[in-house]
Amino acid sequence: xPIVATGQARELATxxxxxxxxxxxxxxxxxxxxxxxxxxLWDAIAGGGWLDLAVAEDDGGAGLPVKDLTAVAEAxxxxxxxxxFTCTMVLxxxxxxxxxxxxxxxLTLSVPGAGGWRLVPMYGVDKVCHLSWGDGPGPxxxxxxSGLAADLFAPSLPIGAGGVLQPGQSxxxxxxxxxxxxxxxxxxxxSAAFDAAFSYAGFRQAxxxxxxxxxxxxxxxxxxxxxxxxxxxAVLWAANTPDAPQRGxxxxxxxxxxxxxxxxxxxxxxxxxxxxxxxxxxxxxLALDRLVQCAGPASAPIAxx
Amino acid sequence: xxAVTFDDPAATSFRRELRDWLTGTALPGLRALELSHGSxxxxxxxxxxxxxxxxxxxxxxxxxxxxxxxxxxxxxxVIFYEECTRAGAPDGFSRFTQHMLGNLxxxxxxxxxxxxxxxxMLDGSQLWCQGSSEPNAGSDLAAVVTTADRHGDEYLINGxxxxxxxxxxxxxxxxxxxxxxxxxxxxxxxxxxxxMHQPGIVVTPIRQITGASGFNEVAFTDARAGVQDRVGAEHxxxxxxxxxxxxxxxxYQSMRRYLEVSHYLRQAEACxxxxxxxxxxxxxxLQSRLELIWWHVVRCVEEVTLGLDSRAAESxxxxxxxxxxxxxxxFGLSLRCxxxxxxxxxxxxxxxxxxxxxxxxxxxxxxxxERVLGMPRAEAG
Numbered sequence: 001x002p003i004v005a006t007g008q009a010r011e012l013a014t015x016x017x018x019x020x021x022x023x024x025x026x027x028x029x030x031x032x033x034x035x036x037x038x039x040x041l042w043d044a045i046a047g048g049g050w051l052d053l054a055v056a057e058d059d060g061g062a063g064l065p066v067k068d069l070t071a072v073a074e075a076x077x078x079x080x081x082x083x084x085f086t087c088t089m090v091l092x093x094x095x096x097x098x099x100x101x102x103x104x105x106x107l108t109l110s111v112p113g114a115g116g117w118r119l120v121p122m123y124g125v126d127k128v129c130h131l132s133w134g135d136g137p138g139p140x141x142x143x144x145x146s147g148l149a150a151d152l153f154a155p156s157l158p159i160g161a162g163g164v165l166q167p168g169q170s171x172x173x174x175x176x177x178x179x180x181x182x183x184x185x186x187x188x189x190x191s192a193a194f195d196a197a198f199s200y201a202g203f204r205q206a207x208x209x210x211x212x213x214x215x216x217x218x219x220x221x222x223x224x225x226x227x228x229x230x231x232x233x234a235v236l237w238a239a240n241t242p243d244a245p246q247r248g249x250x251x252x253x254x255x256x257x258x259x260x261x262x263x264x265x266x267x268x269x270x271x272x273x274x275x276x277x278x279x280x281x282x283x284x285x286l287a288l289d290r291l292v293q294c295a296g297p298a299s300a301p302i303a304x305x
Numbered sequence: 306x307x308a309v310t311f312d313d314p315a316a317t318s319f320r321r322e323l324r325d326w327l328t329g330t331a332l333p334g335l336r337a338l339e340l341s342h343g344s345x346x347x348x349x350x351x352x353x354x355x356x357x358x359x360x361x362x363x364x365x366x367x368x369x370x371x372x373x374x375x376x377x378x379x380x381x382x383v384i385f386y387e388e389c390t391r392a393g394a395p396d397g398f399s400r401f402t403q404h405m406l407g408n409l410x411x412x413x414x415x416x417x418x419x420x421x422x423x424x425x426m427l428d429g430s431q432l433w434c435q436g437s438s439e440p441n442a443g444s445d446l447a448a449v450v451t452t453a454d455r456h457g458d459e460y461l462i463n464g465x466x467x468x469x470x471x472x473x474x475x476x477x478x479x480x481x482x483x484x485x486x487x488x489x490x491x492x493x494x495x496x497x498x499x500x501m502h503q504p505g506i507v508v509t510p511i512r513q514i515t516g517a518s519g520f521n522e523v524a525f526t527d528a529r530a531g532v533q534d535r536v537g538a539e540h541x542x543x544x545x546x547x548x549x550x551x552x553x554x555x556x557y558q559s560m561r562r563y564l565e566v567s568h569y570l571r572q573a574e575a576c577x578x579x580x581x582x583x584x585x586x587x588x589x590x591l592q593s594r595l596e597l598i599w600w601h602v603v604r605c606v607e608e609v610t611l612g613l614d615s616r617a618a619e620s621x622x623x624x625x626x627x628x629x630x631x632x633x634x635x636f637g638l639s640l641r642c643x644x645x646x647x648x649x650x651x652x653x654x655x656x657x658x659x660x661x662x663x664x665x666x667x668x669x670x671x672x673x674x675e676r677v678l679g680m681p682r683a684e685a686g
Binding site: 206234 | 438441443444445448467468511512513514516592593594596597600601603604607608611613617618621624625667669670671673674675677678680681
């Protein structure tokens with residue numbers, strides 16, 4: 001069994017990227033995300049069957065394993081769209097949850113945090129699933145607490161303390177899949193920032209030439225590229241070790257962050273501006289990192305099996 | 306007499322005096338390290354700090370007494386930063402201007418310029434910004450295209466400056482502009498002292514990735530500066546800017562940054578203690594990075610066997626493992642284990658070669674950037 005994603009999964013990821021680019025004609029700063037475009041994009045994703053990639057074939061889905069889903073998650077992460085695609089995809093594949101949320105649309109989940117806080121990733125969600133299935137039926141998915149989305153593009157909403165997640169009831173397999181796909185999203189975001197910095201170096205002039213001609217710039221980009229290839233491998237590592245994905249996940253996030261740090265450096269003062277937008281990728285990764293930490297074994301109460 | 310070494314009696318007594326002042330009336334309510342850079346609260350704090358320093362006689366520490374300074378030296382300036390940073394004092398605006406522009410005017414300015422500008426720098430009442438970088442002249446500063454055309458006793462200034470810290474608050478600007486449109490590089494620029502409160506200057510804040518706006522874009526449209534406000538000879542502003550920039554990167558800054566970063570590191574250590582033992586953490590991190598080599602090799606092999614192009618993925622391997630090797634050797638050495646001292650010494654010494662043989666790390670980076678990514682080839686020679 002190869003560790004890499006199948007050729008079919010790569011093709012799917014490419015097609016998914018094309019679908020997204022077709023819908024997201026404007027830049028990441030456009031109004032698209034915050035208005036009607038939001039739902040239009042979601043409808044296109046749902047209508048194309050993309051939400052059921054993880055659902056078993058017997059249940060009418062594509063039945064893709066996590067390592068294949070990482071290719072799709074990376075394509076999603078490249079566009080840092082503030083919609084809960086990854087969570088919805090994973091949650092819909094869980095039979096016990098699927099029945100309850102099939103009609104809910106956009107789903108997200110609460111994950112455990114320090115001090116009794118729960119982190120809910122992503123915006124534009126219809127329901128929050130608490131990681132509390134197991135023996136019993138668990139609570140019904142909640143409506144989203146209001147008034148929480150302060151920092152767009154940082155895909156987490158902190159919500160107040162409450163007895164949402166009971167020790168011994170969370171499902172490590174789900175946490176592993178979701179953490180791995182979040183890591184893949186981070187790599188997608190890093191790859192987009194890498195491409196932006198790479199093309200910037202190709203046209204930005206200093207001392208009468210393109211900065212891409214300076215060895216110092218080329219070597220920094222070479223280092224970023226090294227991190228990018230390794231980050232992809234780290235995601236595959238996580239996907240292929242579902243019992244202990246944390247090390248691969250953490251590495252993928254660390255390496256993704258290094259890439260974006262490089263992108264800011266390559267773009268210089270421009271890269272440090274809000275408008276240039278590299279920080280959206282960075283914030284996205286920082287938020288994913290926080291979510292992954294919270295979903296990790298150190299803080300997640302895991303079933304006493 | 307200013308101190309020569311840090312243990313001079315003069316240095317020690319200055320330090321004591323300063324420390325007493327800082328712990329006494331100066332500091333309450335002025336601790337700044339927790340504030341984010343560029344926030345409004347920080348600005349107010351900085352201005353208050355400037356005027357406090359002036360009142361207490363800590364402005365212009367190393368300026369000669371005839372210009373209102375204390376006539377002290379580098380040692381006292383460094384001690385000043387050290388003590389203030391340790392005490393958590395804010396940065397203020399004036400000291401930077403005093404060091405860069407103030408010293409420049411003392412050295413190269415006219416008597417009139419000195420009398421007009423130095424007092425406001427000293428007491429912090431006049432706030433300055435530095436009009437150097439432009440959208441197409443950053444690292445390559447001599448490429449500025451903002452023009453200063455001479456009309457009789459006046460220059461008319463046109464162009465755009467960027468990354469101009471504090472321009473939105475500034476009363477005046479020291480500006481590098483092209484005064485000779487056809488002159489040769491480095492001999493075509495003049496340094497002008499420009500009043501920011503005049504029509505023809507528009508300041509637009511630039512939002513940083515932190516969300517705050519400490520710097521700005523400044524557009525000049527027929528803004529004016531008198532010939533009497535040019536520093537030094539006409540068209541010879543470049544050498545003056547070089548002189549001031551060499552002061553921007555000086556020891557005062559370094560001492561402040563050293564202590565600032567120490568503050569962060571102390572905090573990091575405190576945070577880390579809560580999580581796990583530091584060394585265990587390093588080992589774990591290195592283990593993950595090492596194991597990634599195994600996964601990457603497997604991935605590359607599978608890409609070959611599955612008929613995919615693995616050359617890009619493979620190109621990074623040598624660079625990665627060789628530098629990781631050195632990192633592990635460094636770590637081993639840093640443990641200073643009595644029993645394994647010779648072992649780590651040998652591992653460490655040999656590890657210096659691994660980024661050289663089989664294609665140096667520099668060549669590896671050339672290969673990745675030029676052959677894999679198709680960036681422009683290095684010039685021959």
